[in-house]
Amino acid sequence: MSLANHFELLGRDGEARTGLLTTPHGAVRTPAFMPVGTQGAMKGLHWREMRDAGTDIVLGNTYHLMLRPGAERIAELGGLQKFTTWDGPMLTDSGGFQVMSLAQLRKVKEQGVTFRSHIDGTAIELTPERAVEVQRLLGSDIAMQLDECVRLPAERSDIERAVQLSLRWAERSKRAFEGAPAANMLFGIVQGGDSPELRRTSARGLTEIGFHGYAIGGLAVGEPQAVMLAMIEETIPSMPADRPRYLMGVGTPDDLLEAVARGIDMFDCVMPTRNGRHGMAFTRFGQINLRNARHANDPRPLDEESSWPASRNYSRAYLHHLVRSGETLGAMLLSGINVAYYQNLMQAMRTAITERNFQLFRERTRGDWARGDIAAR
Template identity: 45%
Template sequence: MTHIGSFQIHHTDGPARSGELVTAHGVVPTPIFMPVGTQGTVKSLSPDDLENLGARIILGNTYHLYLRPGDELVARRGGLHRFANWPHPILTDSGGFQVFSLAGLRELSEEGVTFRSHIDGSKHFFSPEKVIDIQRNLGSDIMMVLDECVPYGADHAYTEKSLQLTTRWAKRCREAYPRGAGDQLVFGIVQGGFFEDLRRQSAEQICALDCEGFAIGGLSVGESKQEMHDILQCTAPLLPSAKPRYLMGVGTPLDILNGIAAGVDMFDCVLPTRNARNGTLFTSQGKVNIKRAEYQEDDSRLDPACGCYTCRTFSKAYLRHLYTSRELLSYRLNTIHNLTFFLDLVCGAREAIAAGTFASYKKGFEAVYET
C-alpha cells in the first residue's frame, strides 16, 4: 500500500512497533519525533538546518497561525509548506490545547469555544468546522480535531461531560472533511482525564470515527510520571493497531521510550527546543546545564556520541560563553544539538525494534536519565 494515509507496520518487538505513514508530502518513518514549529518555524532553525538534522515531519500550531499571519494569508501564499519553504510533512494541532491554557479568556459551548487573543485581547470563535477550515487553508498533511483538554484534577463528572463534547466535536470535524475530500489526513483525539473507565469510553467513541489516525491527549498537564504512565498503558492498547498512534505534547527521553514501549508511533514536545534556549542540553551521558561554571574552561565536546554540527565543531567552554553572553548563536547551536538527540533517540528505537533489542535499548537510557 502506498496511497496517502496508508500505514504499514514493518517490525514489532512486544507492543513496540516500527513502520511508515504515507502523507501527501512524503513518507514518515515511525516511531517519530516531530519538532514543534509553532508559528511556521522551529525557533532559531532554518529548513536547511532541519533537513540536516534528519527531521521528517514538523508540527505547526493552528491557534497561533490563525492569529498571525492568518490562515487565509497563508492560503494565498500557497499553503504552509510553500510559505515556510518546508517541502516535507506537517502536522497541525487543532488549537484546543492553547485555548485550554487560556482558561480565564475562553468560554465553551456546544457550538465551540469563544476566546480572546493573548496578543491584543480581540474576540474569536473556534467551532469544529472552523478549525478544519483553518487547517485546510494551512494545507497541513495531518489535521487534528477540536477537543477540550480538561485540567488536571478535574472530577469524574466534569471529565465525562467534557469527553462527550469532544466526541461530538470530533464527529463534526470528520463530517466537515470526510475521507476522500482531499490529501489531508484527520486524526481523532482520545480524552478522559485520569480515569481509566473514561479513557476506555472516549477511545471507543473516537475510534469508531473514520479517522486516519488517533491521538492520546490530555497528558503532561501537571500529573505525576506514574499517573501519566498508568493512563498511557491503559489507553494505547485501545487504539486501532492498524492506524498510527500519536501521544500529544509528551516528551522527555524516557516519556518517549515509555510511549514507544506501549505501542505509540508519533510524538511532539517543545521540551528539546525550549530547554535548548534555557541552556539545558540532552546528551548520551545525561543532561548538561551549559551555564554552570565548571564548563568555563572545558575544551571537551558536548557529547562524544553525537555527530551534530554543534558537537563536531565547538567546545563546552564556547557553548557556555555564548549562553552566558546571550548570543543568538547559542539558541541555534543548542537547538541543533537537542533536536539531533531526540531524532537520534527515535531512529535508534526504530533500529532496535527491527533488531528485537528494544528493551535493552530502553534500559540503556533508563540508566542515564531518571524516570
C-alpha cells in the first residue's frame, strides 16, 4: 500500500539536499537536527529556548516514557505536546536502541522483546504492535518501527539475523500503524551493521514494504566514523530519493556535515546537552573544554559574532568558574549554547545547499574547526 508523501525536496547540491517535511504540528526544514528530550524534557533547558535556538522538531523516547509516566497517562492528559507544552513537531523512537543497550535485562524473540524495567524491575514485553500503540498514545508526529539494533563489532550471523527480524517487525509495525491519522508518519529503520550487502538488503526490503520515511540505524555504536560514512554511501542508493532520510543517534558537528554531504536529511543526538553538562562548548572554532585552567582569567566570550546571546555575553572566565564550581547555571548555559550552535550549523547548511555552494561551505567549516581557537583551548 502506497503511503502519502509529506516531504518536499526543495534543492540539491551534489548529494546534499534541502527540503520541507510537513507534520500535524508544523513544518520541519531539512537538513534538521532534533535535540533529544528523552523523558519529555530537555535537560537543563526550557522549551522556549529550543524555539529561540531555531529548533523545528524534537525527539522523545518511547522506552522511557512508557515506563514513566506511562503512555496511557500521557494520552489521558492530551498527548506529548500538551503534556510537555512543546507545541512543535515531535518524533518518538521505538525503543529499539534500548533493546540493545539493556542487553543484561532483555530477551529478543520473534514476537518481540521482553525486558526488566531499569526503574523497578517489572517485566515488560515490547512488540512491534505495542511500540506503535505506545507512540500513537504519546501522539508523536513521526513514529518509528521496532527494530533490533546490534552493537558493533558483531558477527555477520548476528547482524543478518537482526536484519531479517527487523524486516519482519517492520511489516508488523506498518500493519499496526493502519488507522493512524493521515498526517502522521511511520519511518522504517535500515539495519545491517558494517555489512554493505546487508545494508542494501535491509533498505530494499523496507522500500518494498513502504514507509513515510527511512532511517539508518545501528551506526554510531562503536564503529569509526569512516565505517559510518561508508555505510551511508552504501545504503542511500537503495533508499527512495523522494522520502526523508534519517541517520539515528548522530552525532558530532563533523558527523552531521559529512552525512549531509552524502544525502542525509535528519539527525538526533544527546551530544549538545550532554557535553554542555560536562563543561564542553561547541563553537565555530571547534569544541572548547571550559574545565581547563587556561580559561580562568579569559575575559573573552566564546564567540562575539554568535547570534546566541549566551555565547556573546558571558566570559570564558565566568563559564569556567560555573563549570568548576558545579553550578547548575553553567550546564544550562552551555547546553543552550550547544543546541544553538547545532541549529545554526543546520541553517547554514540549508542556505549553502540552496545557494549551491555546499562544498565550499563544507571546506571552510572544517578548516575553521581544524585551525580552532588555539589560544583559548
